[in-house]
Structure formats: structure tokens, C-alpha cells
Amino acid sequence: MTMQSVRPRGRRPGHDDTRGAIAAAALALFDELGYDGASLRAIARDAAVDPALVHHYFSSKAHLFTSVLVHPDLDLVARFEQAAEGDSDTLGHRLAKAFFDLWEHPQHRARLIAFLQERTLARRRLLAEFLGREVFGRLASRLGHGNALLRGQLAASTLIGLMAGRHVLELGALSTASARSLVEPVGRSLQHYLVDAW
Amino acid sequence: MTMQSVRPRGRRPGHDDTRGAIAAAALALFDELGYDGASLRAIARDAAVDPALVHHYFSSKAHLFTSVLVHPDLDLVARFEQAAEGDSDTLGHRLAKAFFDLWEHPQHRARLIAFLQERTLARRRLLAEFLGREVFGRLASRLGHGNALLRGQLAASTLIGLMAGRHVLELGALSTASARSLVEPVGRSLQHYLVDAW
Numbered sequence: 578m579t580m581q582s583v584r585p586r587g588r589r590p591g592h593d594d595t596r597g598a599i600a601a602a603a604l605a606l607f608d609e610l611g612y613d614g615a616s617l618r619a620i621a622r623d624a625a626v627d628p629a630l631v632h633h634y635f636s637s638k639a640h641l642f643t644s645v646l647v648h649p650d651l652d653l654v655a656r657f658e659q660a661a662e663g664d665s666d667t668l669g670h671r672l673a674k675a676f677f678d679l680w681e682h683p684q685h686r687a688r689l690i691a692f693l694q695e696r697t698l699a700r701r702r703l704l705a706e707f708l709g710r711e712v713f714g715r716l717a718s719r720l721g722h723g724n725a726l727l728r729g730q731l732a733a734s735t736l737i738g739l740m741a742g743r744h745v746l747e748l749g750a751l752s753t754a755s756a757r758s759l760v761e762p763v764g765r766s767l768q769h770y771l772v773d774a775w
Numbered sequence: 776m777t778m779q780s781v782r783p784r785g786r787r788p789g790h791d792d793t794r795g796a797i798a799a800a801a802l803a804l805f806d807e808l809g810y811d812g813a814s815l816r817a818i819a820r821d822a823a824v825d826p827a828l829v830h831h832y833f834s835s836k837a838h839l840f841t842s843v844l845v846h847p848d849l850d851l852v853a854r855f856e857q858a859a860e861g862d863s864d865t866l867g868h869r870l871a872k873a874f875f876d877l878w879e880h881p882q883h884r885a886r887l888i889a890f891l892q893e894r895t896l897a898r899r900r901l902l903a904e905f906l907g908r909e910v911f912g913r914l915a916s917r918l919g920h921g922n923a924l925l926r927g928q929l930a931a932s933t934l935i936g937l938m939a940g941r942h943v944l945e946l947g948a949l950s951t952a953s954a955r956s957l958v959e960p961v962g963r964s965l966q967h968y969l970v971d972a973w
Contacts, residue, residue: 709948728960730947731961735933738932739929746903749904758925762973
């Protein structure tokens with residue numbers, strides 16, 4: 578249940594305020610109800626805006642989610658969706674490349690590292706669930722796998738471990754290896770988790 | 776540099792005290808100098824015992840390390856070394872099986888989860904470096920790979936991500952999947968990181 582009574586109500590005057598109000602309502606509802614539980618309708622209601630405005634400012638629920646949890650420019654879902662277009666034989670490779678391209682971007686890297694080090698376990702769990710289900714799980718599901726969610730969560734875990742090893746634990750060889758040199762081995766791992774029969 | 780002057784010196788009377796003194800000196804030196812930097816000789820000196828006693832109580836430096844950092848019964852290195860014996864074509868599978876066998880043991884699982892949630896990043900880094908270098912890096916090196924350390928750290932990172940996904944982030948499908956069902960996909964990933972040409 579959301580505590581509507583204690584939240585400020587009423588339409589905000591400017592555009593930035595409207596965007597900010599939607600973002601604040603979204604973050605509170607994602608924290609409270611999770612990705613699935615927080616509907617765009619409820620977010621619009623809590624932000625006291627018309628539901629159409631949520632779509633106006635954020636292209637999708639997934640984009641709204643990554644915008645408020647990490648950063649608006651990140652758009653993880655669009656990146657991975659774009660990388661997923663094409664032959665399934667090289668899907669893992671393309672996803673790994675999209676992942677490392679993100680890391681090559683210093684601002685995105687800083688944001689993702691900040692997120693990894695986030696103190697609240699609940700927020701890290703929220704993003705990890707999203708990655709496993711909405712990003713990688715969807716791709717595995719599209720390939721017809723019955724265990725698509727497990728596959729997606731294996732892919733998400735392997736990338737989370739990789740980010741932790743490279744940028745939090747700062748393991749010697751792994752943190753100094755070029756992104757380019759890691760695309761093949763990590764891509765092969767993603768390929769097996771998401772595409773191969775097992 | 777160790778601060779020898781402020782540490783209590785002198786031989787301890789009983790066996791448990793000797794073992795405890797070695798363990799305390801070892802933990803302090805591993806924290807201070809890392810796994811490579813802390814020699815068994817220095818540990819014996821700081822514990823004020825004969826170096827032969829270190830070997831008497833702990834079968835190897837690796838065993839001493841996992842004993843004081845996690846638990847004496849864990850003996851990660853011996854488990855993985857034993858699993859590594861045999862055909863390299865199925866090495867990843869055997870390592871994954873050894874890893875999941877460890878997790879099937881409730882006490883070991885609890886200890887490893889406690890370790891994952893350890894607040895000091897330095898300690899988590901110490902164990903992750905050890906896993907990547909002394910456990911998996913050694914195996915890759917034995918197979919003649921020039922990039923053995925990177926391979927070992929990829930293997931360590933993937934298992935760390937998996938443990939985090941299953942037991943800290945508690946991702947739905949991943950945390951409820953049986954260890955048995957995960958041996959094949961995770962084993963294939965380890966096989967590629969440690970054995971395959973890339």
C-alpha cells in the first residue's frame with residue numbers, strides 16, 4: 578500500500594518539476610512495490626500528473642526505472658535490445674560488446690560503480706532483478722527457453738560478478754584487461770547462459 | 776612493516792593457545808601485507824612460535840589463509856585441487872560440482888554468505904584475489920595459458936557473482952534452482968574461462 582495521504586499533491590507548474598515529480602514518485606513506488614508492482618498509473622497518480630505525461634517524459638516503464646535508479650542517459654534496455662537484433666549464434670558476443678561499450682564511457686562507468694557500492698541491498702536487488710528478468714530473461718524467453726528467467730539471472734549474475742571483480746574488488750589482471758579483450762570470453766559465457774541448449 | 780614492538784611475545788603454554796596465536800598473527804599479517812607479502816616465517820615470528828609449528832597446525836599457507844579468513848574446515852584449495860585431477864575436457868564441470876557441493880553443506884554455506892556480507896572491502900578483496908590467483912589462476916597456468924591470472928580472475932568473478940545472485944541479492948529463479956541443475960551451465964562457463972583457447 579502506498580501512503581498517498583502524506584505525499585504532496587497538486588500539479589507542478591514547470592516541465593522540470595513535472596519530470597522530477599514523476600521520478601520521485603516512481604523511485605518511491607519501485608522501492609515499495611518492486612518493478613512489477615509499481616504501475617505507471619500509480620506512479621502518475623502519486624506524482625499528481627496525467628498518465629500520458631509519464632510516457633511523454635520517459636519512453637517506457639523500463640526507461641523510467643533505469644532513469645531513476647541509475648541515470649536517464651544510461652538506457653540499459655534500449656542498448657541491450659539493439660544489441661540483441663540479429664543472429665542468435667552471436668547474441669552473447671553482441672551483448673558483451675554492448676556491456677563493455679557502456680563501461681568504456683567514463684560517466685556511465687562512474688554511475689554503475691556508484692550503484693554497485695550503493696549501501697542499500699534493496700536497491701541493488703531491485704536492479705539485479707530487473708537485469709535478470711526484464712533485460713536478459715526476456716531475450717532468453719524470446720528464444721523459446723522454458724527456463725528463461727534462470728538463464729537471464731545467470732547472465733545478470735555473471736555481469737555483476739565481473740563488474741565487482743573489475744571495479745570494486747579491483748582484481749589485478751581483470752581490472753587492467755582491456756574491455757576489447759574481455760568481449761570474447763564474457764560473450765561466450767552469455768551465449769551459453771542465454772542461447773545454448775542445456 | 777609489522778608493529779612487532781606492540782604485539783605480545785613469548786611462547787604460549789597450551790596447544791589451542793599456540794594454534795590461536797598463529798591464527799591471530801596470520802590474520803593480522805594477511806590484512807597488512809596480503810597473501811603473497813605475509814611469509815610463514817614472519818607469521819611464526821609474530822606468533823612467537825617455531826616455524827615448524829605453523830606447518831604442524833596448518834598443512835599449507837593456503838590452508839592457513841582460508842582457515843583464518845573463513846573457517847578451518849573449508850579448505851577451498853584442497854577441494855578444488857582434488858576436483859582438478861583428471862581430464863581437462865571436463866575440468867570446468869568438476870570444479871562447478873566441487874563448488875556446489877560446498878554450498879550444499881549448510882555450515883559452509885553460512886560461512887561463505889557471512890564472508891560475502893563482510894563489511895570490510897579489504898577482506899573481500901583478499902579472498903577474491905586468493906581465489907583468482909592461488910586457486911583458479913594456478914589451474915589455468917598448469918594448462919599452459921599465458922593469461923592464466925586473467926582466466927583465474929574471470930572464474931573467481933563468475934563464482935562471486937553467482938554467490939551474490941543466489942544468496943545476497945536472492946534473485947528468484949537463481950536462488951531456488953537446485954545446485955545440481957546449475958553444475959552444467961556454470962561448469963561450461965568455467966571451462967571456457969580456464970581451459971578453451973581464446
